[in-house]
Amino acid sequence: MPAWLNNPGMLLIIAGCIIPLLPYRARMVVLLGAPAAGLAWLWQIPLGTTTQMALLEYTLTPLRVDGLAFTFGVIFHIAAFLAGVYMWHTRSRLEPAAALIYAGSAIGAVLAGDLITLFMFWEVTAIASALLLVIRGLRDAMIVARRYLLVQTGSGLFLMGGAAIHIHATGDVAFTHLGLDAPGSWLILFAFGIKAAFPLLHNWLQDAYPSASPTGTVVLSAFTTKMAIYALARGYAGTELLIPIGAVMTIFPIVYAMLANDLRRVLSYSLNVQLGFMVVAVGIGTELAINGAAAHAVTHILYKALLFMSIGAVLHQTGHVRATELGGLARQMPWTAAFCVIGAASISAFPLMAGFVSKSLILSAVAEEKWAGTWVTLTAASAGALLYVGIKIPYFAFFAPNDQIKADPAPRNMQIAMGLTATACIALGLAPGLLYSILPYPVDYQPYTVDHVVTQMQLLAFSGLAFWLAWRAGLYPRPMRAVHLDTDWLYRRVLPALGHVGERLFQTANRRFRAGAGSLADTAMTRLRVRYGATGVLSRTWSTGWMALWVAILLIVYLALYY
Amino acid sequence: MLIERNPQSLRRPSTPARRRAAWLLYAVCALTLVPSLFIHPHAKFGFAELPAFHALLAFVTGCVLVLAAIILRRLIIRGEDYYEHRT
Numbered sequence: 001m002p003a004w005l006n007n008p009g010m011l012l013i014i015a016g017c018i019i020p021l022l023p024y025r026a027r028m029v030v031l032l033g034a035p036a037a038g039l040a041w042l043w044q045i046p047l048g049t050t051t052q053m054a055l056l057e058y059t060l061t062p063l064r065v066d067g068l069a070f071t072f073g074v075i076f077h078i079a080a081f082l083a084g085v086y087m088w089h090t091r092s093r094l095e096p097a098a099a100l101i102y103a104g105s106a107i108g109a110v111l112a113g114d115l116i117t118l119f120m121f122w123e124v125t126a127i128a129s130a131l132l133l134v135i136r137g138l139r140d141a142m143i144v145a146r147r148y149l150l151v152q153t154g155s156g157l158f159l160m161g162g163a164a165i166h167i168h169a170t171g172d173v174a175f176t177h178l179g180l181d182a183p184g185s186w187l188i189l190f191a192f193g194i195k196a197a198f199p200l201l202h203n204w205l206q207d208a209y210p211s212a213s214p215t216g217t218v219v220l221s222a223f224t225t226k227m228a229i230y231a232l233a234r235g236y237a238g239t240e241l242l243i244p245i246g247a248v249m250t251i252f253p254i255v256y257a258m259l260a261n262d263l264r265r266v267l268s269y270s271l272n273v274q275l276g277f278m279v280v281a282v283g284i285g286t287e288l289a290i291n292g293a294a295a296h297a298v299t300h301i302l303y304k305a306l307l308f309m310s311i312g313a314v315l316h317q318t319g320h321v322r323a324t325e326l327g328g329l330a331r332q333m334p335w336t337a338a339f340c341v342i343g344a345a346s347i348s349a350f351p352l353m354a355g356f357v358s359k360s361l362i363l364s365a366v367a368e369e370k371w372a373g374t375w376v377t378l379t380a381a382s383a384g385a386l387l388y389v390g391i392k393i394p395y396f397a398f399f400a401p402n403d404q405i406k407a408d409p410a411p412r413n414m415q416i417a418m419g420l421t422a423t424a425c426i427a428l429g430l431a432p433g434l435l436y437s438i439l440p441y442p443v444d445y446q447p448y449t450v451d452h453v454v455t456q457m458q459l460l461a462f463s464g465l466a467f468w469l470a471w472r473a474g475l476y477p478r479p480m481r482a483v484h485l486d487t488d489w490l491y492r493r494v495l496p497a498l499g500h501v502g503e504r505l506f507q508t509a510n511r512r513f514r515a516g517a518g519s520l521a522d523t524a525m526t527r528l529r530v531r532y533g534a535t536g537v538l539s540r541t542w543s544t545g546w547m548a549l550w551v552a553i554l555l556i557v558y559l560a561l562y563y
Numbered sequence: 564m565l566i567e568r569n570p571q572s573l574r575r576p577s578t579p580a581r582r583r584a585a586w587l588l589y590a591v592c593a594l595t596l597v598p599s600l601f602i603h604p605h606a607k608f609g610f611a612e613l614p615a616f617h618a619l620l621a622f623v624t625g626c627v628l629v630l631a632a633i634i635l636r637r638l639i640i641r642g643e644d645y646y647e648h649r650t
Contacts, residue, residue, distance in 0.1 A: 255631050255632045255635055258629070259635070259636050259640075367607035367608070370607065372610075375607075379617070380624040388628075450598070454602065455617040458596065460621070461594075462595075462617075462625070466621065468585060475568060476629055477633060482643055483642065483643060483645040484639050484641075493646075
């Protein structure tokens with residue numbers, strides 16, 4: 001087998017390429033079989049394995065399986081499988097194809113051992129994920145897909161530029177620890193930062209994820225951002241600049257999540273918050289912290305997928321996803337409501353849930369390194385989780401009073417997918433050893449100490465109390481049908497406005513210039529006509545006598561001058 | 564008025580079930596504070612060893628975030644069709 005094919009990611013990509021040609025049943029077998037086979041394949045590759053191949057003058061490493069790559073590879077396969085179950089009912093040929101190619105390229109990216117391979121898979125994820133938006137066919141989704149693709153390929157360009165500088169300067173294509181001092185490093189960090197949704201670079205996420213189909217969002221939520229977290233953990237572990245960036249990321253999206261009306265937008269903002277936890281952990285960079293980042297990526301993929309699945313099921317059944325239109329679905333979709341509550345409890349880090357065992361790893365890593373301010377920020381952010389998603393999502397979707405809405409329970413396959421994901425959330429919470437066994441470094445950590453549990457319960461109870469009192473006082477921001485400006489305002493309003501101003505300036509200047517030049521030409525032509533026209537001074541006919549006289553005068557003048 | 568409150572219908576614990584839930588919440592809050600009286604936490608930071616530090620932090624965070632959201636909303640809210648036909 002050629003080295004570039006010897007990769008579980010390529011298995012998924014090839015499966016994705018042939019899937020549109022197959023009949024429905026065979027499609028579904030491939031959709032679930034490919035991630036399962038890929039996971040089995042990855043599982044039996046011994047840690048430390050690398051394969052190499054030559055491309056032009058470079059030696060590429062298309063496959064490198066070490067602890068960090070293994071953790072992300074495993075969870076990406078599981079996410080692809082669960083998303084496959086969730087989209088079992090779809091008759092679309094392209095959506096499963098795009099999902100598999102997207103998952104495969106994300107797996108390829110985390111298993112890539114060099115910058116060139118990383119760049120290629122990085123770009124394939126951008127295109128395949130944009131396809132997930134385009135497939136929906138709605139006009140708005142197409143416009144969003146265009147913006148999304150611009151941002152994503154922009155990230156790819158920065159990665160290519162940075163990688164080219166790095167390879168040119170060092171002659172080394174390997175993707176290992178870079179740090180900020182390596183050549184081209186800032187460009188590469190910027191590329192990773194776009195996909196990891198750093199503050200001010202984040203808004204593509206909240207723009208795109210709510211616009212995909214119910215199934216598409218579940219797929220989108222898992223891969224791109226976590227691939228960026230992996231890349232940061234590989235290249236920039238211990239870069240202290242990431243700590244303040246991550247800390248800001250854990251706080252400001254909370255406010256937006258509280259204001260947002262579209263429940264999938266709320267979840268997208270909360271995804272941003274959770275990425276902040278991982279970015280801080282990468283910035284800390286100790287073994288415990290990298291374990292925390294990887295563990296949080298695993299649990300976060302699961303519970304965020306679960307939340308997107310349950311809200312997607314609501315959208316699929318009712319056609320509504322905004323808090324102002326939803327509510328009261330708990331009786332009509334009881335299982336979906338229960339799974340949503342499990343997801344919400346998990347993201348709020350209730351003890352016995354997956355979020356608790358991974359978040360406490362990160363908090364402990366921050367405390368170990370004595371980053372007091374960051375620790376307080378992260379603890380506060382994890383208390384805030386209850387406010388903007390833990391209570392808000394289940395309440396507005398399922399429990400708010402609303403007798404206008406009727407819905408049947410979600411399709412069986414959606415319920416199975418949610419059930420499997422919810423089981424995984426609870427299983428990892430109950431038996432954290434399962435999670436810790438696939439982490440990059442050996443784990444010696446006990447999340448369930450009396451201390452941890454008590455302080456976590458205090459956090460949850462009192463942020464719940466704050467929510468309740470704010471609600472009773474009528475202060476909690478109620479959902480409103482409105483747009484809340486975020487950084488996309490810059491490129492959706494300011495840039496086009498500047499463009500209009502520039503266009504007007506150009507047109508005015510152009511008109512003035514043309515008018516000026518035109519009148520200049522007119523004047524010149526009139527003058528020429530006066531001199532040389534049919535009746536002009538120089539076109540008159542002269543009598544022979546006058547001619548002879550003028551010639552005589554000319555000769556006299558000549559003679560006079562000659563002497 | 565500086566801060567616009569939600570309408571009454573969205574605020575009151577109107578049903579007995581909600582009133583019971585509220586009392587349950589108060590009880591749970593009190594209950595989580597009880598162990599702090601007996602256990603001395605082994606925190607890495609001095610300030611985190613104060614009893615009920617986490618409870619205070621969570622409550623203050625909640626209030627600050629709600630206020631921040633109220634203030635921010637006044638600045639950044641626009642009509643639903645703000646971006647229509649402009650992209």
